[in-house]
Amino acid sequence: MPQAVNPKASLSVAILSGKGGVGKTNLALNMSYALFRAGHRVLLMDFDVGLANVDVLLGLSPEKNLQDLFRPEVGAAEVMVAVEPGGFDFLPAASGVPELLEMDDDMREILFQKLNASFGDYDYLMLDLGAGISQTVLSVAVMSHVRVLVVTPEPTSLTDSYAVIKVLHTQYGVTDFHILVNQVDSPGDIKATFNRLAAACQHFLGFSPELLGGVRSDPALPDAVRRQIPLLRHAPRSPAAQDVLGCAVKLHRVRQARQEALADMPLLGKIPRPRK
Ligand SMILES: Nc1ncnc2c1ncn2[C@@H]1O[C@H](COP(=O)(O)OP(=O)(O)OP(=O)(O)O)[C@@H](O)[C@H]1O
Ligand SMILES: [Mg+2]
Numbered sequence: 405m406p407q408a409v410n411p412k413a414s415l416s417v418a419i420l421s422g423k424g425g426v427g428k429t430n431l432a433l434n435m436s437y438a439l440f441r442a443g444h445r446v447l448l449m450d451f452d453v454g455l456a457n458v459d460v461l462l463g464l465s466p467e468k469n470l471q472d473l474f475r476p477e478v479g480a481a482e483v484m485v486a487v488e489p490g491g492f493d494f495l496p497a498a499s500g501v502p503e504l505l506e507m508d509d510d511m512r513e514i515l516f517q518k519l520n521a522s523f524g525d526y527d528y529l530m531l532d533l534g535a536g537i538s539q540t541v542l543s544v545a546v547m548s549h550v551r552v553l554v555v556t557p558e559p560t561s562l563t564d565s566y567a568v569i570k571v572l573h574t575q576y577g578v579t580d581f582h583i584l585v586n587q588v589d590s591p592g593d594i595k596a597t598f599n600r601l602a603a604a605c606q607h608f609l610g611f612s613p614e615l616l617g618g619v620r621s622d623p624a625l626p627d628a629v630r631r632q633i634p635l636l637r638h639a640p641r642s643p644a645a646q647d648v649l650g651c652a653v654k655l656h657r658v659r660q661a662r663q664e665a666l667a668d669m670p671l672l673g674k675i676p677r678p679r680k
Contacts, residue, residue: 422564424535438652463632594618
């Protein structure tokens with residue numbers, strides 16, 4: 405029998421957004437934390453290669469980062485940092501390194517070849533991306549098993565989110581998106597925001613994304629940022645922390661539903677080529 409390429413059925417999750425500053429990094433970090441607390445092994449990867457800041461939210465100053473992986477003698481394990489012992493690791497990126505921002509397909513291929521060998525140890529690979537539609541964002545989004553698009557109720561976030569979905573659909577044929585509505589004032593905001601985006605997708609592109617969940621606006625979150633402690637540790641009972649837990653549970657259900665198919669999929673697929 406041929407060996408499964410992904411025997412643990414690990415799930416790669418790209419966290420992206422149209423507009424910047426909507427909460428991607430905090431949600432990636434805290435959903436990772438929630439999954440780890442639930443007993444899963446998680447690798448959080450900072451793929452905001454221009455403006456990396458997961459390390460700042462964790463109060464860490466990693467010695468090595470993604471850029472070091474381009475040196476032949478450096479292996480993935482040397483670059484990873486344990487956030488919590490027992491299965492919550494972090495792979496730092498580098499800020500202000502233009503070479504990483506302008507990574508071409510060959511560079512990405514080298515990087516992912518090196519990383520793919522270690523990815524299989526984890527149940528979840530969470531990829532925190534930069535805002536917008538740079539080539540790196542698009543490639544990683546297409547290669548991942550699941551795309552979580554963080555949206556806020558602001559009209560500018562909605563239009564930018566639609567633009568991200570449209571470009572991934574028209575250039576790469578992607579139709580599978582999970583929407584996470586952040587910074588909502590009431591539960592009604594979640595459905596209203598999701599419905600507006602879903603209606604535009606259905607009308608213009610012929611498919612609808614799925615709703616992952618919503619996270620309330622909560623002063624505990626900026627407070628956790630200032631203290632450089634993940635929200636789930638700083639204020640586990642806060643409204644936003646509770647909402648993040650709900651989103652993590654939903655993500656786990658997505659993984660369970662796809663378990664069989666995942667075993668035959670590499671953790672990060674092939675570097676995608678856009679349609680002409
Ligand atoms: N649910 C929330 N409640 C209150 N404030 C929030 C919430 N989510 C995000 N914020 C605020 O938004 C700020 C930006 O969050 P974060 O850095 O996670 O966004 P981002 O989308 O990763 O930004 P970038 O596009 O620059 O990478 C946080 O520091 C916090 O102040
Ligand atoms: Mg960010």
